[in-house]
Amino acid sequence: MIQNIETSPKAYIPDKAKSRTSIVFPVHGTVKGSVDNVAKEEAFLCERLMHESSMKSNDFIPTKWTSHNNAVPSVIQGMKRPVCGLVALCMAGHMLHKHDPNARIYENDEKILDLARSLGFSKQGEMFSANQYAELAERVLKCESRVISNTLANTWKEIFRHLFMGYPVLVPYDTDRNYEPCLRKGHKAHWAILTGFVIGQKKKHWKPGNNSPIIKLTEEHELDNIFNELSSQNTDLSLFYVYAKQGKSAKQQLWSFKSLSNSNANLAEVSPDRDHSQYEIPREGIEITLRSKIVLLLPKRTDESSYKLG
Template sequence: MSVAPPPPPLPVKTTAEKEKNIAGIQLPKELSECKWAAGYPELQKGCFLSRVCQYAHPKQCQYYDIPSLLQVGPTCGLTALSMLLNGKPTAAELLADAIVLKYTINGEMFSAQYLCELTQKHFKSIFYKGILNCAYIKEQLTTNGCLLVPYDADGNHAPCQKSGHKAHWALIVGYLIDDQDEFYVLARHGKTRNLAVWTLSSLSQSNANLVEFAQPNGYPDCTFLLPPGGLDGPLGLKERAILIKGLTQAVVKIV
């Protein structure tokens, strides 16, 4: 009985071929965008996909080195908080705590006030009320601040305006100012491992349009807990965010 010969060895990628692949995506051979971020693969990928600073070095850019976590169930806010805590406690452990406190039923956090109170058990945090696209928020981000922000997520998870029907939570881990003085935020959230790059203005507009709840398509039979007054009430999501400072993770500065 003959034995089949072993398969040939897999081809070894050259250095040039490896450099085409950035953080899991195959980039075109002729790519000339975002070369300034070549030493920071996640950031280069995020800027490439968002067409940010394609050919010009940003004036300023820095972010916290916080690994991503993927959410299980409708736990985007709790997952974002767990990222800040380096996964300890986990989102599941934070969920158990939130259920005891009657802040949630399934993991949903439709109250920025409730999530802020959970955050304050681990960090010194400020419950922010107001428009995000302002001098105060920019100053906080440029002086090593982090934000937990609710917004409407589009199909590609970027900020959109759907009246709160696609409410989601993001963790703002840094910022970028391009050569035209446009202010961007660098974000993580529980639906992808990619580092997102969004304009602060688009995130601010999305945050300000959170006015009503819609039953999520993936959970047609679940009961969700809404705060008194709804999404646009005093404990809700509209024009609300959570500011955190004093994180222990390393800050990456692009100079």
């Protein structure tokens, strides 16, 4: 079934959102009420995407936009706490719990940090190894994990299908001041959880229907059709976006997939400005343990034989 996402300039007004909702912001931990705001934030992000894409367009070929997202509560890490990966696991637990009631949910990072320290993976909450991060996720969330050692650009079908199934994708990247992906060689390494995606397709003979040019994806065969169409043409990664959350902001974000892929692939070293003795840094360096790596989490009882790759 195809549904349209209602997008309107008045659908979501960030500055006024707090006064209309029961959101409670802790110093760190789960932001109560944040999951209820996701639909409004999606509408705002889609409206902005439509506006920006129309301003950048230099041709008259319309773009068909398809969106899918999984609403999860936000978890704040605290601005001086390097526990971005741990709070991302807290959010991942909420996604997994929808599929497996045995998957654990944590309101904050404290117990996860204790285990990470006891395993020798971390000192303050930093996680500089994707393999160790995946092992930690399995232990604390009671789930299964897969570490993909390839760029996002080369694995986008697998990532998007994983997200469509409602499972979390965890990505290390360099964060800019606005928390979006940037290129700083790993000096601002950060973890984010991906919760959904938006796919744009140039369609010469397509006209937006009803009141909205963005379509909500609800059936797997619709995703298969998109994949089939994209496989027959040169895939334009600049038309792909991902919904993301990270521990320094309670807001749902929408990032350029291409920018995130480039950021993930540029992780080369821990910032020389940091005191390396205060962190657990793998001997081989993050160029080996983080660069171009992605962590996929699945419910413990998932039948691997039924897991359909892109």
